[in-house]
Amino acid sequence: MRMEEEYLKIVQKRFQSVKELGDKTINQLADKHIHWCLNEASNSIAVIIKHLSGNMISRWTDFLTSDGEKPARNRDLEFEDTIGSIQELREVWEEGWSVLFQALHELEGEDLLKNILIRSEGHLVIDAIERQLAHYAYHIGQIVYIGKQIKGEDWETLSIPKGKSAAYLEQMERKYR
Numbered sequence: 001m002r003m004e005e006e007y008l009k010i011v012q013k014r015f016q017s018v019k020e021l022g023d024k025t026i027n028q029l030a031d032k033h034i035h036w037c038l039n040e041a042s043n044s045i046a047v048i049i050k051h052l053s054g055n056m057i058s059r060w061t062d063f064l065t066s067d068g069e070k071p072a073r074n075r076d077l078e079f080e081d082t083i084g085s086i087q088e089l090r091e092v093w094e095e096g097w098s099v100l101f102q103a104l105h106e107l108e109g110e111d112l113l114k115n116i117l118i119r120s121e122g123h124l125v126i127d128a129i130e131r132q133l134a135h136y137a138y139h140i141g142q143i144v145y146i147g148k149q150i151k152g153e154d155w156e157t158l159s160i161p162k163g164k165s166a167a168y169l170e171q172m173e174r175k176y177r
Contacts, residue, residue: 002109003109004108004109004110004112005108005109007109007112007126008104008107008108008109008112011104011129011133012101012104012105014133015100015101015104015133015136016101018133018136018137018140019097019140021140021141021143021144021158022049022093022140022143022144024156024158025045025140025143025144025147025158026045026086026089026090026093026143028147028151028154028155028156029045029086029147029150029151030086031085031086033045033086033147033150033151034046034083034085034086034089035081036146036150037146038149043079043142044081044146045089045143045146045147046081046082046083046089047078047079047080047081048139048142048143048146049083049089049092049093049143050078050079050080050081050082050083050092051075051078051079051139052093052096052136052139052140053092053093053095053096054073054075054077054078054096055075055078055096055132055135056096056097056099056100056132056136057070057073057095057096057099058070058073059100059118059128059132060099060100060102060103060104060132061099061103063103063106063107063116063125063128064107064111064114064116064125066117067117067118067119067120068116068117068118068119068128069118069119069120100132104129107125111125112124112125112126112129113125113126116128118131144158
């Protein structure tokens with residue numbers, strides 16, 4: 001396998017891993033949780049997800065052939081809290097990820113060094129992918145953090161629980177020996 005194809009497989013796994021953190025957070029929430037925000041300057045989980053989905057749909061639709069900032073996108077509206085329920089939140093969430101994963105699936109190794117536009121600025125495809133991965137990980141980190149604040153003692157950890165690092169390492173060593 002060529003390095004380019006290996007990279008595309010790895011980056012799809014990384015996007016999936018980041019998505020799973022969001023999925024596991026959303027699964028711990030109820031309708032009343034999705035609109036909570038610390039203050040006027042903060043965004044709720046619903047707003048962050050609406051923004052992520054809008055970004056994904058804009059960036060990844062016709063990824064190789066049109067500017068990633070689509071004329072129909074209204075980014076400012078993404079920051080208005082209009083999602084009514086956890087079910088609607090999940091639908092908005094999945095719509096964005098579906099567009100992203102379809103676009104990644106269609107890429108081939110030789111596409112990585114092509115130039116695309118985002119807001120009229122040229123980017124190599126590989127750079128655009130990395131840019132979006134960092135952007136989504138940033139926002140999903142916010143979602144996880146807000147979820148932890150909302151759930152408090154009822155939060156189900158998404159990674160190695162505090163005080164369990166040695167046991168986890170031992171488990172991994174047994175698994176891969």
